[in-house]
Amino acid sequence: MNSLSPYQLRQQIRTGLFSGQTSGLASGYVQCNMAILSQSWAAEFLLFCQRNPKACPLVAVSEPGQFLLPELGKDIDLRTDLPGYRIFRHGKLTDEVQNISALWRQDLVSFLIGCSFSFEDALIAAGLEIRHISEGKNVPMYNTNLPCVPAGRFSGTMVVSMRPMKPADAIRAIQICSRFPAVHGAPVHFGAPEAIGIFDLRSPDYGDAVSIQQDEVPVFWACGVTPQAVITQAKPEFCITHSPGHMLVTDLLNTSLASF
């Protein structure tokens, strides 16, 4: 699996040969979170993303009904090329499937949202340790009291991911991630977790806790779970997202997202 190109990996997914998480696969290529909403909700969600670019960095937005996205990769079909989809009705998870062709409608608009895998790739390339990767875990994620800027029916607080680092490494990470506004950009906070409404780092709201050394500070990034949380709260009649960790793997190189 590890040696497949993004296109080959998507073919395996489409034909049902692979349905696992995509973390670590097609190394070096952009993976995207996805949210699909009906046209009657899409304009407000687009505005929400425009107003909250750190939590909801848009890589692409489809036309209504469009399921092919050639600008993101050869032959990409959003209905079949993700290894897992979640179906939400009125804000409730009602189904988890590997193919949404039967659910497709002409009024559906797809939002492809940048993901932390891309900046982690750049941090690792710079020689920084990413704790949850070293420890073989999912990144720890936390609800915060940081308000998102509301747009229409969408509002809520930011979800953040956390990576512990020595201050000098945190400084380097801030520099590197600032180059990647399309994948959450620079961190939003470091140090005192209670300042952003997090009271126990050992109990993340999503993902796994990781160890933090005495000489390290927690560094917090806006997280792609935010849009999913906000959509769930807004309770649209119908919504499809990727299953956690089951991302769209594109043909775009992570390095192509660097703004500098």
Add this chain to the structure above:
Amino acid sequence: MNSLSPYQLRQQIRTGLFSGQTSGLASGYVQCNMAILSQSWAAEFLLFCQRNPKACPLVAVSEPGQFLLPELGKDIDLRTDLPGYRIFRHGKLTDEVQNISALWRQDLVSFLIGCSFSFEDALIAAGLEIRHISEGKNVPMYNTNLPCVPAGRFSGTMVVSMRPMKPADAIRAIQICSRFPAVHGAPVHFGAPEAIGIFDLRSPDYGDAVSIQQDEVPVFWACGVTPQAVITQAKPEFCITHSPGHMLVTDLLNTSLASF
């Protein structure tokens, strides 16, 4: 005029004491292009901006009917605080006014779009010469054959502004402007104008021609005239823009837009 704060300048504009161009005023502060569309056109235009961030970098988007924008500055009222407005009906310029209070409607959505003044400020601070400023002219702007990514009823080609520079200065300008994605970002082209469909640099489509020295290359930036040109082509029933050069002066520092 030169020494007024953005707030003081807006008060002069609102009370009719100033109705001139804003170039060079409230130095150091972000000025914005503006386009106002009815809600029935706004969602498609928002998508157009998302897909063409270099030509249409959004600084803020209002709610329908919202004319106060406190996040951009103290007491900002979009109906009165620009020194000139253009009214378009079905794509045709029908009026030019200094106050749009009487035209305001609850379905109007305002788009505030970054402007080159902000990055020129950063280039000057870095010691670079901006030719049209040295020569006391408007920046030369050209239609190109570079296609914008269409969205709904909005499509067209990019308009660019041009500043001649020695190659070493152009390289420095590329570095500096890359830090400012909210105000057009890095240039889109340099050198051979015919490669992007410009056949006579001495005849700009908008603004004034400037001198180019033997050892200089023309450097081209995506220009905020693009969204106006695209809107005019799409012919919405009703649209308001700022009058050329008569921008919204905000309380945001140009330096606050730097991504790095």
